[in-house]
Amino acid sequence: MxxxxxxxxxxxxxxxxxxxxxxxxxxxxxxxxxxxxxxxxxxxxxxxxxxxxxxxxxxxxxxxxxxxxxxxxxxxxxxxxxxxxxxxxxxxxxxxxxxxxxxxxxxxxxxRLPLHESLDIDNEYSTEELVLLTEKLIEQSNKIHLEITEDDSAKVDIPYSKAEIFDITVEGYDHIERDFPELSYTGRSLKRSIFSLPLTYMGFNGYLNPFTGESQVNTTIVPFKIPTTASHEIGHQLGFAKENEANFIACLVTINHPDKYFRYSGFTFALRYCLGELFRRDQKKCEEMIKLLHPGILKNYQEVEDFWLEHQNPLEPFFQTFYNHFLIVNNQEEGLRSYSYVVALLVNYYDNVENAF
Structure with missing residues (x-):
């Protein structure tokens, strides 16, 4: 036949x-x-x-x-x-x-097993613990922001080329490997996506190609976001498929990075997750804490927001809905909205690490 x-x-x-x-x-x-x-x-x-x-x-x-x-x-x-x-x-x-x-x-x-089990981190936390962590992240974000800019009203500009950012991203994994052997990264395959512009209009920072194992980064995005995006995609490459787990890994790698610009990107990335979850739980408290941030940090946040607003189009919600459904089908019940689990990992990670700050 x-x-x-x-x-x-x-x-x-x-x-x-x-x-x-x-x-x-x-x-x-x-x-x-x-x-x-x-x-x-x-x-x-x-x-x-x-x-x-x-x-x-x-x-x-x-x-x-x-x-x-x-x-x-x-x-x-x-x-x-x-x-x-x-x-x-x-x-x-x-x-x-x-x-x-x-x-x-x-x-x-x-x-596979949830990340908190494989890294032996708890996944529960109280609102009080969330507030405490948010305060610490604001303190550290303000501190490193001032160290870089020497002006609390100036936004941070990453001084590296995109190729250099990729190289420095890999250094972050080398740095954290001692404490987390699961994050050992050898055989770099981190690349600019040929489809960076289409990805932008679809609303994506990057993606992992599951058929070739290449981490793809949308390099048209604001440079301030590339360190955490590249770290996120390597997290996927190492086998952590869920979006919330890769986001936590991106926080972990950049916050502990020897480079101050990467640490700034990491602290402010983690802080946005905490503020997002705090807003959901206590809007008034969240608004109070945002006032403690340096104006320059808010400018970096606004820079990212403006970038995505400039590239909004009628098809973006379709792609976001499609990918959200894909995540739900593939064992991620909350889809793209997974703030709580990332925050839980952050809260308990810093609770377990002595002198984390």
Whole structure:
């Protein structure tokens, strides 16, 4: 039978879906077998092999795939979708391959142990603890802001090129590896996305290509945001698939970074999470605490806000909704809105670290 392999692949798709749903409740198995077993080896192979390329191979693959989809659709339209058994089998077979590769090369990490368990950090906190941490972050943000600018009303400008920011990002992982061996990063594969402008209009700072293991950064964003974005994407690359976990890792790496500009980016990034959660719990207290921030820090926040406002478009909510649904389907119940868990990790991390500040 001519299309027997395609039929077999199409039939395997529902079986794959069943297996994935069974693994959702077996976090220890996924953690030991995949996230600490198969994945680190696969990830290093991809990083070492594709990291040497000066361009994003994954972006190129995506571009070719989109062209092939368009070509396939044109062909179907021209034939008026005749022979449905044939083209439906083709489509299901292709989806089956993509589904398999996605989970093999990265996607199983969505079902691993929560980060607070693997790093042995508690995930609960009180409003009083949140307020205390927010006060400390404001104090540290103001302190490092003044150290850099010597003017509490001046915003911070990152003095590095984008290539230099990437190099310094990797240094942050080298620095923290001693305390967190899980964050050991070798075989750099951190790249500018070819699709930075489209990503901007879609509302994304960056992404990890799950098929090539490349961390992609949208380099059109405000430079002030690139240190935490790049650190976030490396967190994904190391197997921490959930957005809130990668955000905490970005805080962890940048706040402990030897470079003062990265520490400023990290402290203010963590502070925005705490202020966001405090606003949800106690709006009046949040507004009081914002008044304690240096005007220059607020200018940096406004700079980021203005950038995204300038690039708003009618399609952005669609992309955000689509990605939010994707996260929910992949074991992230809160989707893009995951302030509380990031804050919980921050509160308990600093509660456990002596002289954190």
């Amino acid at each position: 001519k299309n027997k392999p395609q039929i077999l692949l199409a039939v395997l798709l529902p079986f794959q879906i069943i297996v994935i749903n069974l693994l959702r409740g077996n976090e220890l198995f996924v953690e030991s077998w995949y996230s600490r077993g198969v994945y680190p080896l696969l990830s290093k192979i991809m990083r070492w092999s594709l990291g040497i390329l000066p361009f994003s191979f994954g972006d190129l693959v995506y571009a070719i795939f989109v062209i092939l989809i368009i070509r396939w659709l044109i062909k179907r339209i021209r034939t008026r979708f005749r022979k449905p058994k044939t083209w439906i089998t083709e489509a299901l077979a292709t989806l089956s391959i993509i589904y398999f590769c996605f989970h093999l090369f990265w996607g199983f990490n969505y079902y």
